[in-house]
Amino acid sequence: MSLAEQIKASAKQALDELYPGTEMPASAITVNQTKPEFTGDYTLVLFPFLKLLKTKPDVIGSQLGDYFVQHSGFVVSYQVVAGFLNLAVKDEYWASFLVQRYNDNHYGEQGTTGKNVMVEYSSPNTNKPLHFGHLRNNFLGFAVSGILKATGNHVIKANLVNDRGIHICKSMVAWKHYAHGATPRSTGIKGDHLVGDYYVKFNDVYKQQVEELVAEGMDETIAEKEAPIMKEAQNMLRAWEAGDKDVVELWKTMNGWVYEGFDITYQRLGIDFDKMYYESNTYLLGKEIVLKGLEKGVLYKKEDGSVWVNLEDEGLDQKLLLRADGTSVYMTQDIGTAILKYNDFKLDKSVYVIADEQNYHMQVLQLVLKKLGEPCANAIHHLSYGMVELPTGRMKSREGTVVDADDMIDEMIAMARQQTEEAGKTEGFTEKELEELYETIGLGALKFYLLRVDPKKKMIFDPKESIDLHGFTATFIQYAHARICSILRKEGIDRNAAVFPDFKLAEAITPAEKALVLSLEQYVSVMMSAAEEYNPSLLCNYTFQLAQQFNSFYDVHSIAKAENEEKKQLRLMIIIMVARVMGHAMGTMGIRLPEKM
RNA sequence: GGUCCGGUAGCUCAGCUGGAUAGAGCAGCUGCCUUCUAAGCAGCAGGCCAUUGGUUCGAAUCCAAUCCGGAUCACCA
Known part of the structure; x- marks a missing residue:
């Protein structure tokens, strides 16, 4: 239990003893850290008690203050200021906290909850390389996985690869026509980028063909359907679904290129997965479930044979689950995959790291599963995050207005190098150590930049302004x-x-x-909140504050020249704990800390 | 139009389960390296917490309305 919680519990007990019969609700007891301008460490707010107990602040304040001094064992003195009871904690308490935790090598790690939690994240399409927005997803998923692990859960990191569908066929068609057999090997282009280039090419050609048809007098919406290259992509999708040998062969080859590229990027990012799911394997799964739901009468069929769910009672709409020709839609696939994941790992919680543009989709998914009586419905948690936008608006890969993830990594590492060299801090390192340092700094800065903001808020990134290495940063x-x-x-x-x-x-x-000791004491509860809220930014804020406090400490106190041996030992224990907690917090989010820089 | 999310310093963000004079970082300005790493520290300046009303001892925080921005409401994924 954290000290703040202990104070709450003691206050509750004190009120029960001092005013027997008056049940003070736990919500009426608030404990804050004391503002720096007052003496004390923690503050109990007295206002909520006044009405119920029919008393005045200074009366109840000194009653409670006396109680704390006499019974708590950790309060040395108190002051009542207005409606606030400021409690000063004994130095001995801090010292014994420090000694105890110092000797605990797992400070920050919680005992097992026995729960299986899956975090699905990254989930890329295999038609284009990762961009800056995907990085937020990847870092969030990885960090949240680490946080859930630290709080005692058995975590399965999952990646559901979107490896099939019309968008994949678009790259394939364009490659067939315009690549003249170009491969990553023959061109030296990273596989995911090569395939992405042909996705862009497809859209260029498509746009041109639509324009031509319109110029010939065709209606635009018809032209969009009639453009030859689009028809070809649709034919290819049909051929793929029918198992056409050549199409499947090309699909495997091009996806293989993309995976090679992704692997490099994931490795550089320091991101990994315990379980891969491929949509090509799972896209048919939901159909059976939907048909069973139809039998049970939970779903209904329209005249044309399409299957629907009615969510009007939940304030939503009617939603298609199977087309008239019996083929699946996106939602159907997700129903199947949700159940598959749940059964594969006996999940207690299934977290989906997906951008907030899919809030409605996730809401529907959960409701449909509930209607179908699937237990996995209650395990689903949509970790909805805001999109990363450019000052000009959203990134669009079709239009090529994206900040590429690989480029971004290179830039960050280059910047780390440049600033280290400018500061003249390269001495005493081998060339190899320097390379590693630049990566640690550059990638750390990138990750921290994307993790320090509350996930649910959208963020704007201006590529013209580089990511800073000063102030509120990993650096x-x-x-x-x-x-x-x-x-x-x-x-x-x-x-x-x-x-x-x-x-x-x-x-x-x-x-x-x-x-510093006070902050160290709060680490566990910060970690718990981060887990409860699926919010790594809490850890970023906390760790930054800890670093700030350390720097101030460093400025006023010397370790080497401490006033006496006791002070030296105290300070050594403090800074070692600070280093450990920093390492743990950042490590949880996949950010490394160098020994030297 | 319905639903949902956001609006806090010039900029990027904390604070939002109500508590003391609203905090950081960047940018700007002052100081501080013969002393454990100045990628740092100390300080100055910068605010009608979108607006209006309500609830309360107390509102950036809760409620309602309004304004502004965004997402979404596909037989796309």
């Missing part, structure tokens, strides 16, 4: 971490092995020291 945290490592190196201390069995608290803890 800032990495730098603080490197400083700690440097201190330890100079002191000859191994942070994983150092123990302080003789530590005694000899004098008062200073404000800068206390700020």
Whole structure:
């Protein structure tokens, strides 16, 4: 239990004892960190008690304050200011917290919940390379997986690859006509980019053909259907579904190129999966379920033979689940996959990392599954995140107005190199170490940039403004971490092995020291909130604040020249804990921290 | 039009389960490296928390209305 929670519990107990018979609801008890301008560490708000207890703030304040001093064991003194009870926590409490956690190598890790949680993320289309917006999805999914793992869940990271459909055929058709047999090997172009180029090519040609047909007097909506290249793509899709040997062969080849490209990108990003699902394997699964739902009378059939679900009672619309010709739609596939995933791993929770443009779709999916009586309906959680936009609006791969993920990674690493060299900080590194450092800094900055904002908010990225390496960034945290490592190196201390069995608290803890211990104490509850809210930005904010506090501490206190041995040990324990917590928090999100920079 | 999401410093964002004088970073301005890493620290300046009303001892936070921006409401995925 965190200290703030202990204070709440004690306050509840105190009120029960002081005012027997008056049931104070837990919601009436609020505990905040004390504002810096007042003395104290935590503050209990007294206003909510006044009416129910028919008393005044200073009366109840001193009653509760006395109770805390006498019974809590951790409060040394208190002050009542207006309606606030400011509690000062004993230095001994902080010291013993520190010693205890210092010797706990798993601080920040929760015991197992016994729950199986799947996080589906990334889920790319195999017709184009990843762009900046996809990065947010990938980082979010990976970070949330780490957070759920740290809070004791068994996590399965899943990737549902969208490897079939008309959009895939578009790249294939264009490649057939315009590539003259070009391959990643023959051109030296990364496979996903090569295929993406032909997706763009398809759209160029398509647009041109539509224009020509319109110029010949055809209606635009008809022209869009009649353009030869579009018809060809549709034919190809039909051929694929029929298992046409040549089409399937080409499909396998081109998807293979894309996977090779994706693998490189995933590896550079430090992102991985425990389970791959391919839509080509799963797209037929939902049909059976839908037909069963039809039998049960949960769904209904229209005259033309198409199958629908009526969600009007839920305030939504009617939704098609099977076409008149019996083929599946997107929703049907997702119904099948949801059940498949659920059964594959006996899931307690199934998280979908999907952009907020699909909120409606996910809502419908969940409702349909519920209507069908599928237990997986209740396990679904849509982690809906806002899209990354350019100042000019949304990225459109069809129009080629995207910030490419691979380019972005290169740019970030190049920037890390440039700034390290400019600062003259390359000494004492081998060439290989430098390469690794630039990657750690560049990728860290990129990940942090995309994770530090509340997932549900959309964000605007201006490619003209580079991602900063100062201030609220991973670099800032990495730098603080490197400083700690440097201190330890100079002191000859191994942070994983150092123990302080003789530590005694000899004098008062200073404000800068206390700020750090207080933050360290809050780490677990921050991690829990991040898990509850599926929100890595909480960890980003927390870790940044910890780094800030460390830098201030570093400025006013010396470790090497500490006033005495007790202070030195105290500070060593503090900074080692800070380094560990930073490493744990960032590591959870896939951001590495260097020992030196 | 229905539904949903957002509007906080010049810019990017915290704070939103109601609590003290609304916080960071960037950009701007002052200081601070013969002392454990200045990718840092300390400070200055910058706000009608979109608007209006309501609830309350207390509202950026909750409710209602309005304005602005976005998403979505496909036999696309």
